[in-house]
Amino acid sequence: MQKHHRQNLIEHFKEIRDPRVKGRCDHELVDVLMIGLCCLLCGGETFNDMEDFGKAKRKWFKTFLRLRHGIPKHDTFNRVFAALKPEAFLDCFMRWTQSVRATVADEIVALDGKALRRALEQGQSPRVIVSAWAAGNSLVLGQIQVPDKTNEITAVPQLLRVLELSGCIVTLDAMGCQKEIAREIVEADANYVLALKGNQGQCHQEIKAYLEDAVARHDQERPVEKNAVALAYKETTEKDHGRLETRRYWQSGDVSWLADRQQWAGLRSVGVVESVRQVGQQAPTVERRYYLSSLNVDVEKFARAVRGHWSVENSLHWVLDVQCGEDRNRARSGHAAENLATLRRLALNLLKRESTKKRGIKGKQLNASWDHDYLLRLLSF
Structure with a gap:
């Protein structure tokens, strides 16, 4: 770096x-x-x-x-x-951030969008800011406003091009699971873990079918056969405030069966995460999420990337709304909303880095x- x-x-x-x-x-x-x-x-x-x-x-x-x-x-x-x-202010913000950013091996950089819900005129849609959150540093590395009448897919590649991501693991939710975005990440000398949902219809169906079959065979603990799928596996359990959550991670390095694998730059593995959540005496809920990744099979690293992505919600978006009043702010003339969002993230970076209190x-x-x-x-x- x-x-x-x-x-x-x-x-x-x-x-x-x-x-x-x-x-x-x-x-x-x-x-x-x-x-x-x-x-x-x-x-x-x-x-x-x-x-x-x-x-x-x-x-x-x-x-x-x-x-x-x-x-x-x-x-x-x-x-x-x-x-x-906004470009000049963001450039200043990013130069300062890079000057204080520490080198963290396999840094998780989560990209996610957040709406400025009250910074709008009547009849307008809320502005959306995509932020890049470095989990290991607890820093916002950069941000970009999504252009009007578009979505995050158009803004993410622009943000990726100005960030320093070498050696990082970039994570995005299903909106960012796009072939062009995967290519941009690989060209930045970084790895990716991309959540996969129905927006990649055929690809999602293929990976879901493959991994469900592989997990079923893995859970039955059958002897390793000639055509058996090798899965890396990890399980974690968290208990807090009456909530019990068990997460199971499976990762496979076999992607030879995927029809459009050549279109996903650097693709090396696929994975699935199963979350079993129980609150009090309620019946448990089960959810499975599927991922494409350029990581080699390393289920510990895969699990860290998946969990690290959610820190953008808990450590950034929640704090901006609850502690910094971002959702309440009505500044909307010219570039005021975007520039205030940058200043807010700079203030949050300073507050998070100070450790004496x-x-x-x-x-x-x-x-x-x-x-x-x-x-x-x-x-x-």
């Missing part, structure tokens, strides 16, 4: 091109971005929050920002985030709002 020179956030922000007319701005771009970021780090959510936060902390901000004309109004925050080019995200936000030294510590990562 390429190493990046580490700069502080102000230096990174200074490299972003200001979209406003030079000489006609009362507030420097770096001041607007830093006040906005600090507001989010302390639990704020809206442009009004940013104005009030800046006024309350003006004396402190003056110690490292110019603030030539004081604290910007909320309308100024809105106009700046609406005008700022043994508290959750909300607790760290409270500490940052109370303690200037702690807020500066967050900004130093």
